[in-house]
Amino acid sequence: MTTTIDFLSHLNPSQRQAVEHYCGPLLVVAGAGSGKTRALTYRIANLILKHRVDPENILAVTFTNKAAREMKDRIQRLFAEQLAMKQHGQRFDLLTEYQQTLLRSQVYKDTIKDLWCGTFHSLFSRILRFDIEKYVDEKGRRWNRNFSIFDESDVMTLIKEIVNKQLNLDDKKFDARSVRYAISNAKNQGLSPQEFEQEQPNYRGRVIAQVYSLYQDKLAENNALDFDDLILVPTRLFQQNEQVLGYWHRKFCHILVDEYQDTNRTQYQLIHLLVTNGETRKSEWEWQNRSVFVVGDADQSIYSFRMADFTILLGFQEDFGDGLVDDDTRTMVKLEENYRSCENILQAANELIENNTQRIDKVLKPTRGPGEQITCHKADEELAEAAFVINQISTLENQNPELNWGSFAILYRTNAQSRPFEELLVKYQIPYTVVGGMRFYDRKEIKDVIAYLRAIANPSDTVSLLRVINTPRRGIGKTTIDALVNASQQLGTTLWEILSDETSVNTLAGRATKAVNSFAEMISRWQGQIGTLPVTEVLQGILEDSGYVQDLMSQGTDEATDRVQNVQELYNAALQFQEENEEVSLRDFLSSAALSSDLDNLKEGQTAVSLMTLHASKGLEFPVVFLVGLEQGLFPGYRSLSDPASLEEERRLCYVGITRAQERLYISHARERRLYGSREPAMRSQFIDELPEELLTTQRLSRQNYTKSASTSNGKQDTKQNWQVGDRVLHKTFGIGEITHVFGTGSKMSVAIKFSSLGQKIVDPRVAQLQRV
Numbered sequence: 001m002t003t004t005i006d007f008l009s010h011l012n013p014s015q016r017q018a019v020e021h022y023c024g025p026l027l028v029v030a031g032a033g034s035g036k037t038r039a040l041t042y043r044i045a046n047l048i049l050k051h052r053v054d055p056e057n058i059l060a061v062t063f064t065n066k067a068a069r070e071m072k073d074r075i076q077r078l079f080a081e082q083l084a085m086k087q088h089g090q091r092f093d094l095l096t097e098y099q100q101t102l103l104r105s106q107v108y109k110d111t112i113k114d115l116w117c118g119t120f121h122s123l124f125s126r127i128l129r130f131d132i133e134k135y136v137d138e139k140g141r142r143w144n145r146n147f148s149i150f151d152e153s154d155v156m157t158l159i160k161e162i163v164n165k166q167l168n169l170d171d172k173k174f175d176a177r178s179v180r181y182a183i184s185n186a187k188n189q190g191l192s193p194q195e196f197e198q199e200q201p202n203y204r205g206r207v208i209a210q211v212y213s214l215y216q217d218k219l220a221e222n223n224a225l226d227f228d229d230l231i232l233v234p235t236r237l238f239q240q241n242e243q244v245l246g247y248w249h250r251k252f253c254h255i256l257v258d259e260y261q262d263t264n265r266t267q268y269q270l271i272h273l274l275v276t277n278g279e280t281r282k283s284e285w286e287w288q289n290r291s292v293f294v295v296g297d298a299d300q301s302i303y304s305f306r307m308a309d310f311t312i313l314l315g316f317q318e319d320f321g322d323g324l325v326d327d328d329t330r331t332m333v334k335l336e337e338n339y340r341s342c343e344n345i346l347q348a349a350n351e352l353i354e355n356n357t358q359r360i361d362k363v364l365k366p367t368r369g370p371g372e373q374i375t376c377h378k379a380d381e382e383l384a385e386a387a388f389v390i391n392q393i394s395t396l397e398n399q400n401p402e403l404n405w406g407s408f409a410i411l412y413r414t415n416a417q418s419r420p421f422e423e424l425l426v427k428y429q430i431p432y433t434v435v436g437g438m439r440f441y442d443r444k445e446i447k448d449v450i451a452y453l454r455a456i457a458n459p460s461d462t463v464s465l466l467r468v469i470n471t472p473r474r475g476i477g478k479t480t481i482d483a484l485v486n487a488s489q490q491l492g493t494t495l496w497e498i499l500s501d502e503t504s505v506n507t508l509a510g511r512a513t514k515a516v517n518s519f520a521e522m523i524s525r526w527q528g529q530i531g532t533l534p535v536t537e538v539l540q541g542i543l544e545d546s547g548y549v550q551d552l553m554s555q556g557t558d559e560a561t562d563r564v565q566n567v568q569e570l571y572n573a574a575l576q577f578q579e580e581n582e583e584v585s586l587r588d589f590l591s592s593a594a595l596s597s598d599l600d601n602l603k604e605g606q607t608a609v610s611l612m613t614l615h616a617s618k619g620l621e622f623p624v625v626f627l628v629g630l631e632q633g634l635f636p637g638y639r640s641l642s643d644p645a646s647l648e649e650e651r652r653l654c655y656v657g658i659t660r661a662q663e664r665l666y667i668s669h670a671r672e673r674r675l676y677g678s679r680e681p682a683m684r685s686q687f688i689d690e691l692p693e694e695l696l697t698t699q700r701l702s703r704q705n706y707t708k709s710a711s712t713s714n715g716k717q718d719t720k721q722n723w724q725v726g727d728r729v730l731h732k733t734f735g736i737g738e739i740t741h742v743f744g745t746g747s748k749m750s751v752a753i754k755f756s757s758l759g760q761k762i763v764d765p766r767v768a769q770l771q772r773v
């Protein structure tokens with residue numbers, strides 16, 4: 001049966017060819033903003049609607065959780081639009097809100113719920129929740145499906161313990177961070193500690209191999225995996241167990257991968273195993289009702305420091321197709337129109353990337369008008385740079401009704417650069433989010449509560465148990481804890497086995513016996529609840545009975561109040577998770593918490609300026625983009641100045657940054673910058689010189705504007721102001737607005753201010769402590 005699938009009309013002919021491709025391998029290569037992600041999304045919809053593929057047979061891999069959410073939303077919308085025509089004979093947007101909600105929830109139930117769409121890490125951790133018990137590592141160890149996912153700080157705790165305590169290494173020579181990096185690289189290359197050791201030519205390498213091996217012991221003892229394991233373990237499992245691989249191979253008939261240029265070898269291997277069922281002879285591959293569809297752009301490969309390798313993209317046709325000609329249209333589609341950026345921006349990006357030698361030339365034609373010129377701004381130092389950017393943002397937001405705070409992105413090379421921007425954004429009360437900054441789930445109080453949950457879900461997780469055994473303080477001191485841990489190590493059991501045995505506790509815990517026993521009772525009580533009560537109820541019990549919240553409340557400081565609110569937000573997150581997913585288990589909630597990259601899912605609907613590193617901006621788009629800190633040694637980074645290959649990667653990063661912009665692009669650099677404490681003169685980035693001069697205009701912050709922002713930035717308020725219609729002012733609660741009326745004079749004066757989001761308000765300028773901006 002064929003359905004009229006009118007959404008295909010939203011696509012150009014090449015996209016359509018990609019979307020309508022059904023079985024076999026297909027590679028879509030194209031430059032930034034050419035609609036690769038759109039093609040991938042529509043293809044999922046087309047597989048389900050036209051080819052009647054069951055959503056549960058589709059595996060779609062995205063680079064971030066946010067991208068996965070957007071993709072699911074988009075598909076849900078496409079289906080709801082189809083259904084609206086079918087059921088109501090009307091366009092979706094013409095239906096009542098109630099009808100729209102009903103349709104969306106129907107689509108969710110019938111389609112989206114069963115679709116496996118997420119990052120490599122989230123998808124494969126889900127597979128492990130089913131099958132990890134069938135995995136055996138090279139030392140014969142096993143994990144169970146309640147495994148914990150250790151985040152970076154848990155991992156660093158373990159590594160430091162091994163480096164500093166267990167092996168007593170000189171931490172100048174064996175800095176924990178660099179050891180950690182080496183281990184992560186080994187895992188990303190699929191190497192076990194033994195395999196890694198064999199590759200080491202020198203003493204240092206062999207010591208790191210030893211740390212790696214001890215680290216694996218600790219993970220296994222805790223029934224825990226780290227992020228790299230979420231890719232490595234399923235690969236190994238698939239290689240060692242045909243039945244397991246066979247099951248997932250049969251299930252996932254259609255595999256789609258976005259941002260394929262940034263996959264690494266282990267991720268590639270996973271995809272290859274799933275597609276081929278581990279069969280090495282191509283003649284044995286079964287393409288009937290099966291496809292692998294990847295999209296990518298080698299010019300946007302920016303994760304080589306995580307072992308991503310864009311030659312994997314270039315080898316796709318060879319790997320999965322019959323490796324005929326490079327241009328074989330049966331296995332490759334090129335997209336050549338850019339729909340995102342105005343022509344000037346696109347031309348700048350194209351000219352910049354042409355300076356790279358390692359690339360395949362491709363065509364990227366504009367479909368939009370020339371747009372504004374690109375503004376290049378030179379500031380005196382980093383604070384002035386931030387003042388320029390924030391000033392532009394508030395002016396543009398104010399002057400253009402089609403822009404809101406969410407239309408702006410500030411992109412930088414390194415995380416630390418966000419500080420001056422954040423300070424000014426706070427000062428001017430402009431809402432903002434730092435994408436990929438301190439994760440919600442990395443806050444101390446959230447980690448504490450999550451540790452309770454992890455200890456309950458996975459009693460072997462000693463790291464979590466130790467985190468909460470005396471948090472809040474319940475009189476279990478270090479000596480007692482050491483005695484308990486020691487005993488468990490001597491006996492080769494987990495700490496929990498000791499804690500949960502009253503006799504052992506009575507013997508070991510001395511004065512703290514009562515406290516330890518009641519802690520253990522509490523934990524086992526909650527353990528007993530997880531099968532029967534919803535996650536939120538268990539969580540509520542923990543918050544009330546552990547004394548954690550009470551302890552915070554009794555501190556009475558602002559910081560403690562903040563922490564209580566965050567804990568409350570965690571409860572909301574659990575509630576939301578429960579509403580969005582059917583039959584959630586505590587395990588699932590913990591996986592999603594471990595893998596979430598920031599709080600953005602909890603704050604949906606709020607518009608805010610986005611701040612992020614260039615790496616985090618991949619795949620996104622914004623009407624107005626500020627690329628800041630374009631200075632030699634910062635961007636391109638210092639190390640790349642003497643290494644041509646990494647200079648090319650920096651240039652790709654700059655290409656990614658430029659191509660995020662839809663309408664306007666600003667590039668800025670400072671004459672001098674405080675780096676590592678000392679103030680250094682800075683030279684403008686060579687990337688600016690590589691842009692076509694005729695597309696750039698220079699803009700300085702006018703002296704008047706600059707003094708204004710400088711005077712407000714020292715926090716003084718204008719007390720004896722002569723307020724006038726047209727003044728732009730900052731109100732301490734309502735943010736920035738424009739004065740539309742002035743009533744009375746002197747001490748009787750009041751003013752009407754129009755705020756973009758709140759409408760008009762009349763205020764007393766002295767009470768409101770207005771400041772001019």
Ligand code: ATP
Pocket residue numbers: 010011012015030031032033034035036037038039297300338339340618619620621659
């Ligand atoms: P990137 O390389 O940055 O990931 P991309 O190739 O994945 O970019 P998309 O994000 O899919 O590009 O699309 C870029 C923009 O162009 C989006 O706003 C998308 O909605 C729009 N777009 C894509 N295809 C078309 C089309 N055929 N007609 C109109 N707009 C389109």
Ligand code: MG
Pocket residue numbers: 036037038258619
């Ligand atoms: Mg994309």
